[in-house]
Amino acid sequence: MVKRGKGSLKEIVGDKVYSVWVEMLRRLVPEGRTHRLAPTIASMLQYTSEIADEKYDSDPQEGSLAYSLHILSEGADYDEVRDLFLPIMERLLEDSGVKSKRKNARGAEYSIAEAAMQEFVNWYSMPWES
Numbered sequence: 724m725v726k727r728g729k730g731s732l733k734e735i736v737g738d739k740v741y742s743v744w745v746e747m748l749r750r751l752v753p754e755g756r757t758h759r760l761a762p763t764i765a766s767m768l769q770y771t772s773e774i775a776d777e778k779y780d781s782d783p784q785e786g787s788l789a790y791s792l793h794i795l796s797e798g799a800d801y802d803e804v805r806d807l808f809l810p811i812m813e814r815l816l817e818d819s820g821v822k823s824k825r826k827n828a829r830g831a832e833y834s835i836a837e838a839a840m841q842e843f844v845n846w847y848s849m850p851w852e853s
Contacts, residue, residue, distance in 0.1 A: 744767055761841070762839075771792060772795070
């Protein structure tokens, strides 16, 4: 099991990029469809993972968020990603002033953060190539 790493997305990608993400989500999430938002947010995680690999020469300090991203990008199951990233994704959405939890037309609750994590876990999964 991967332990939650210390650090934040902002520390890895920098103030400028993080600020752009926050503004994008502030504008897109309220009226956006989750099936479109989730890959967008997952791409932010993928970008963070790549930046972390560059910053730390693919050998980040164990226990850091960069280390966790590196391990997870190498392949992890949804439960590992969920435990690690749910608080991080909820923080990003909170910083954007939007809620992660939603209700569909039938009243069932779901989470944009969890949908984004599912997209991240399956980033390289292309069933049509199997």
